[in-house]
Amino acid sequence: MTEKTQVCIIGAGPAGLLLGHLLRAEGVECVVLERQTPDYVLGRIRAGVLEQITVSLMERLGLDGRLKAEGLPHDGFNLADGERLIRIDIADLTGQHVVVYGQTELTRDLMDAREERGLEVIYEAADVALHDVEGDAPYVTFTKDGAQRRIDARFIAGCDGFHGPSRRAIPAGVGMEYEREYPFGWLGILADVPPCNHELIYANHERGFALASMRSATRSRYYVDVPLTEKLEDWPDERVWDELAIRLGPEAAAHITRGPSIEKSIAPLRSFVFAPMRHGSLLLCGDSAHIVPPTGAKGLNLAASDVHYAAEALIGFFKGKGGEAIAGYSDKALARVWKSERFSWSLTKLMHRFPDDGPFERAMQVAELDYIASSRAARTSIAENYVGLPV
Numbered sequence: 001m002t003e004k005t006q007v008c009i010i011g012a013g014p015a016g017l018l019l020g021h022l023l024r025a026e027g028v029e030c031v032v033l034e035r036q037t038p039d040y041v042l043g044r045i046r047a048g049v050l051e052q053i054t055v056s057l058m059e060r061l062g063l064d065g066r067l068k069a070e071g072l073p074h075d076g077f078n079l080a081d082g083e084r085l086i087r088i089d090i091a092d093l094t095g096q097h098v099v100v101y102g103q104t105e106l107t108r109d110l111m112d113a114r115e116e117r118g119l120e121v122i123y124e125a126a127d128v129a130l131h132d133v134e135g136d137a138p139y140v141t142f143t144k145d146g147a148q149r150r151i152d153a154r155f156i157a158g159c160d161g162f163h164g165p166s167r168r169a170i171p172a173g174v175g176m177e178y179e180r181e182y183p184f185g186w187l188g189i190l191a192d193v194p195p196c197n198h199e200l201i202y203a204n205h206e207r208g209f210a211l212a213s214m215r216s217a218t219r220s221r222y223y224v225d226v227p228l229t230e231k232l233e234d235w236p237d238e239r240v241w242d243e244l245a246i247r248l249g250p251e252a253a254a255h256i257t258r259g260p261s262i263e264k265s266i267a268p269l270r271s272f273v274f275a276p277m278r279h280g281s282l283l284l285c286g287d288s289a290h291i292v293p294p295t296g297a298k299g300l301n302l303a304a305s306d307v308h309y310a311a312e313a314l315i316g317f318f319k320g321k322g323g324e325a326i327a328g329y330s331d332k333a334l335a336r337v338w339k340s341e342r343f344s345w346s347l348t349k350l351m352h353r354f355p356d357d358g359p360f361e362r363a364m365q366v367a368e369l370d371y372i373a374s375s376r377a378a379r380t381s382i383a384e385n386y387v388g389l390p391v
């Protein structure tokens with residue numbers, strides 16, 4: 001059975017759902033294909049700092065109700081280096097703020113609105129394969145409830161994350177991969193306890209990195225970096241709490257409330273970019289085209305800016321404005337991607353102890369933190385990257 005649509009979106013994570021809603025809101029026909037079940041997608045614990053672009057897209061869709069009610073506006077964050085806490089006053093330095101709101105909640109808001117907004121999402125779509133992406137009549141095949149299906153589309157949007165099929169549908173030799181893997185992972189713990197600080201704290205301690213974050217006034221999210229050889233079973237909750245108390249410093253430690261983890265996992269860190277982000281009628285958005293280490297909280301927000309550009313180009317095309325914006329999508333998206341990749345990489349380099357680092361590298365970290373502490377210009381640079389560069 002062959003179905004037809006204007007844009008076939010692969011992946012119902014934040015990128016795919018945001019794009020689908022934006023297209024539907026402007027009358028562009030689309031179908032979203034998702035390999036997993038809704039519960040599986042919602043079961044993923046991800047970061048939770050939203051830049052203005054992400055908030056603006058939810059506002060534009062009128063899906064920002066819960067975000068407005070439950071999101072926590074933050075005017076600053078902190079860099080800790082042993083005893084010292086350096087506050088980056090993003091409101092004073094940029095006139096903007098970020099909003100702390102779990103990615104899972106944003107995905108839930110987008111999922112909950114699909115029926116009311118007429119967004120068709122086919123979950124448990126297996127064996128998704130892309131065909132003829134180089135021409136102007138691409139199609140997607142997949143299996144649903146044992147039945148082979150085909151969707152013909154004018155464009156395919158690959159929003160299927162780092163491990164999805166879209167990037168791999170671009171012939172070898174067309175694109176270029178840029179990658180850096182990091183020699184540590186982040187062990188994250190989620191607990192229903194109040195945060196130790198009203199703002200985020202990123203800490204560079206001689207024992208390693210720590211991050212104190214939150215989901216609400218009663219739910220905290222913490223991380224410590226661990227060697228890639230570490231196993232979760234080597235980290236009972238008490239050991240995580242003990243390590244956090246040391247790495248975050250005495251002031252924060254005095255305000256840590258311990259409690260049982262409701263989620264605990266270790267994730268590797270990677271910087272990755274695939275260019276170009278468009279090939280023929282296939283546009284890549286979000287993690288399918290790039291990955292950032294979570295240090296800068298850029299992953300979701302980069303997916304949002306990609307989707308902003310892709311939606312603008314696709315809506316323009318179907319409103320008869322031609323294909324110029326489609327042709328320019330990759331360059332436009334990559335210009336912002338590369339700047340966020342640089343920020344995430346540089347903050348990771350500044351706030352982590354790398355196994356191969358020697359005294360000189362540590363001295364560079366100390367000097368850079370001293371410079372940030374003493375220079376409004378340095379803090380402004382960090383602040384404008386953290387709140388999100390212009391779209």
Ligand code: APR
Nearest residue numbers: 011012013014015034035128160161164286287299300303
């Ligand atoms: N067929 C259909 N769907 C697929 C396939 C496939 N073969 N492979 C992957 N998917 C789905 C995944 O199940 C997932 O729901 O694509 C979706 C991709 O979603 P994400 O990985 O969340 O990527 P994205 O929407 O770009 O959001 C980026 O997610 O990984 C975090 O840190 C990242 O915060 C950033 C955000």
Ligand code: PHB
Nearest residue numbers: 047048213294295296297
């Ligand atoms: C989180 O709250 O999960 C979080 C916050 C900031 C980051 C990474 C993760 O940089």
